Amino acid sequence: MTGKLEGRKAVVTGAGSGMGRAIAVRFAAEGAAVAALDLDHAAAEATARTIVEAGGTAHGVQVDVSDSGSVTAAIDSSVRALGGIDVLANIAGIxxxxxxxxxxxxxxxxxxxxxxxxxxxxxxxxxxxxMLEGGGGTIVNMASIAGFVARGGGAAYTSAKHGVVGLTKQTAADYGAQGIRVNAICPGAVETAMTKKILEDGEAAVIESINAVPAGRHAQPEEIANLALFLANDESDFIHGAAYVIDGGWTIV
Known part of the structure; x- marks a missing residue:
């Protein structure tokens, strides 16, 4: 690890499992103090414990991202624990x-x-x-290839992820001049417990399209974490409002 987030304070939602957990662990390994947020408090604390046992700094915080009161309490708790927020990764999703x-x-x-x-x-x-009080920060939003094309999800999921791409661009336009960078990650199929169940229960045509990507495999959560790290640190300083597709070639065929 190269300390690309040394001294930064990062909040990661959905940090109890899958991509969120991989991102929280990677951010911590690169020097960030991490608030690991998840609906499942025990899972959030487990991620934080993993980070601490590896020599990092982390706090597990319970949050329901769909409830404004819960979000306010969780962010307030994170600010108290970390002393501020420099990086936000919005990874929670269903x-x-x-x-x-x-x-x-x-x-x-x-x-x-x-x-x-x-x-x-x-x-x-x-x-x-x-972030604004601290002079700026970076936000990484979890979108999906369903933010661009159909067949990446159903009606609700595809609509939501299109919205995340739009929200990413608008937030970047509104706050970029004040030191806030906002970008999105748009994965294809990623090997997590949640997607495994969808693949087991899904229709044959959907499963076939996922398995036929040029890469010939699903992404690992750690590969998504690599992109999140790039977008969160200063190497991507000139990137604002972008939506990065990382799908093994799913959307080119």
Whole structure:
């Protein structure tokens, strides 16, 4: 590790598992003090414990990113624990089982939009004042190839991820001159416990399209963490409002 985030204070949502956990661990390994946020408090604390046992600094914090009160409390707790926030990674997200419109209930729609889009908005809004007071910061949002194309998710998930790409660009435009950089990551299929269940339960055509990517495999969470690290540190200083596709070639075929 090269200390690319040495001295930085980072908040990572969805840090209890999958890509969020990999990103939190990688940020800490690169020198950041990390607030690991997750709906599952025990999972958040487990990630923090892993970081501390490796010699890093971390705190586990419970949050429901779809609830403004919970978000405010979690960010306030993170600021107290870390002494500020320089980096925010909005990674928390859920899938919709590739449900098309007619199979998407209003409850499912609200739940997906609430976590995957509203959650990014709420956490960003709660974090920006601290970043601005500190002179700037970097925000990395988890979008998806479903933010660009169909078949990356169902009606709700695809709509939410298109929204995340738009929110990323607008936030970058609004706050870039004040030292805030905002970019998005758009993965294809990533090998996590959550996506494994979708693949097991999903329709054959969807599974076939995922398995046929030119790379011939799914991404590992650590590969997504590599991109998150790049977008969070000063090497990407001239990158504002970008949405990086990392999909093994899924969207080119």
């Amino acid at each position: 899938l919709d089982g590739y449900a098309p419109v007619l199979d998407t209930s209003e409850e499912l729609w609200d739940r997906i939009i609430g976590v995957d889009l509203k959650g990014v908005f709420l956490v960003t809004k709660a974090t920006l004042p601290t």
